[in-house]
Amino acid sequence: MxxxxxxxxxxxxxxxxxxxxxxxxxxxxxxxxxxxxxxWFALQARLDITGNADNAHKLLSHPAFDM
Structure with a gap:
């Protein structure tokens, strides 16, 4: 893994x-x-790519996300 x-x-x-x-x-x-x-969430949240702030915000509504 x-x-x-x-x-x-x-x-x-x-x-x-x-x-x-x-x-x-x-x-x-x-x-x-x-x-x-x-x-998987942490990896995506810390990416230094264009538009990632929007992507990270969308992850908050992902079914697997649990604060």
Whole structure:
């Protein structure tokens, strides 16, 4: 899982369709693990890409998000 998450982090730096598909796939595969999903949210929230503030705000309404 460490290698998979590292690859996800690298892909997440490049906005686009593939990035969105990979992020969604990762979440759906590991949605049963609360800690992994928390890391998935944290990864996306800290990305330094254009428009990420809007993306982070949208994550607040994601079904898996739990404050």
């Amino acid at each position: 460490t290698e998979q998450f590292a690859a996800l982090a690298a892909i997440a730096q490049n906005p686009g369709k593939i990035r969105n598909e990979v992020l969604a796939d990762f979440c759906s595969q590991l949605s049963h693990d609360f800690l992994v999903v928390s890391k």
